[in-house]
Amino acid sequence: MFDDRVLILKFKYGSSDALRRIYEKYKKDLLRLATILLNDVSDAEDIVQDVFVSFAQSAETLKLSGNLKSYLLSCVANRARNKNRANQHRQAVALDEAEPVVSDTKRPDQWLICSEELKRWSEALARLPYEQREVVILHLRASMKFRLIAQSQGVSINTVKGRYRYGLEKLRSILDGEVKR
């Protein structure tokens, strides 16, 4: 945490080394989140690139009230949401056409571990409405607090908690085979 504050201060004063270190430190976390949100590694890489390029240009205006990791993860979530909206046609596909996160058709060279378990999870996640998927992922995988997610999504904290509850319940039902395809 202290390191991050120092890195940010140095970055704000134009240190390319600080920017490089921030990138190296958080690129994997950001890529993981983007991938799991978007079900597409190529899109995820684009998002990560956009987030970091935008961050690199923000030295003058950047004001962090929380920690750096949460800030970057929020940026990824926001861009992934926009990307998702832009790709509405993908969301409109029938449930049985939904592609899992860990899909053999998606740049398999990117995936170091492709367990059956992981595939099952990604299939289940892909069947959640995007709003619910985003809350579940941000809360459980990115450890973001509901308050921050609510701020990021521009909705009330109760709405976020509701989405989380419904999302988790639906995920449980899917994984237990209670929701038929």
Next chain:
Amino acid sequence: MRSAENIKNVFKNLDLDIDINPKTDRKILGELLEAQQKSKEMQPAFALPNLRRTIMKSPLTKLTVAAVLAIACVTGLILWTGTGSGVALADVLARIEQASVYMYQMSITGQTKERPLSIDVQSTVLISHDHGMKMSMEFLDPNSGERMLQEQYMLPQKKRMIMIMPSQKKYTELEIDDTLVERTQKQNNDPRTMVKRILECDYKSLGMSTIDGIEVEGFQTTDPHYLGGILGDVDVKIWVDVKTQLPVRSEMNMQMDRMDIHAVIYDFQWDASVDAAEFEPFIPDDYTMFGGAPIKMAPFNEETAIQGLRLFSKLSGKFPEELSLTTLMPQFSKLKDSDDPSVKQLFEHDKDLTEEERVKKLMDIMIPIQGLGTFYMRLFQDKKDPAYYGKSVAPEDTDQVLMRWKVSDNEYRVIFGDLHTETVTAEVLAELEKPLLE
């Protein structure tokens, strides 16, 4: 059938080992460094203030602001000892003492009637009982748009205080004496100081509340003794986690000179892990030292006080009217308007001097004057019954009491107008002070 809790735990710990394609990785890194470079080229001129403009153009204003800030930031250095009567807060203090390493964020803003936002400082502070203190500060002057970055280290083992200014590629090294080291080891500008002081003042409970989901109890003091009774009004609040009994947030509003200062300490991390290397200041080879050599801090004693009084009177022909640190430096700043040739020489640009020489010359004068103010403040804190009569006494008033403080039950040390000193009884002092009090 799985429970929602089970789903939650499995998903949370799911191994999703994704790595970025090395080619893409290099591409992204290249693009973002390029974006940063382009962004830097587009930045307005004020974004990276140069040292010359910051220090040379109005050195005294800047240094005065720095002095005020220093008080706000290192209020821990002006702690006095005593016994507290509080119960819950005493437990809090005991808990804080157990934490050997901790960190927090600090925000200080200041405003005057003339300037709505005169000072804005954001800091991250790391404190280790073994190694000292490290503080990363960002100063922002919203009026001018100037920003200054500073890393500050207080290293008791090395008897050094080091301040690094990356944007100027400069650093300052202060030698601190054993007394200051000892005080620093006991009291950093940290929550211990705040709680100790509150315990010594009249304070009240603000009751229970919640901060970031944590149940807390608040305490407040508005007792002027919190700042030694000579720095004006103060309002201090601290909120303590009722479970851990450790501070969660504190706020302080105080008035110094004509400035309202608001300080907030938050985002505490107790028992943070620390590497000794954190306290090794990294000074790149191309950074140069302010003044060319370490600056020796004057000890806060009688000798320094006399030196400060002598320098001030030599420059202005009179003694400072007040010795409060917050008014002393502005009084010094006003000297620049003097017609005295020696004063003019000091403040006017001297082409024969390098920047380092000029800064050193200024520091040689400022340090004893600042030492004078600090010495006087400590006399108050140590309850030595000090008094100062700079408004009435001039350098030629050989037998007039200029300053005095208690040295034993019935004896006082006195500095006279001609700066000679004597120890006198309370009865003699009463006679000497009669004309000043009439």
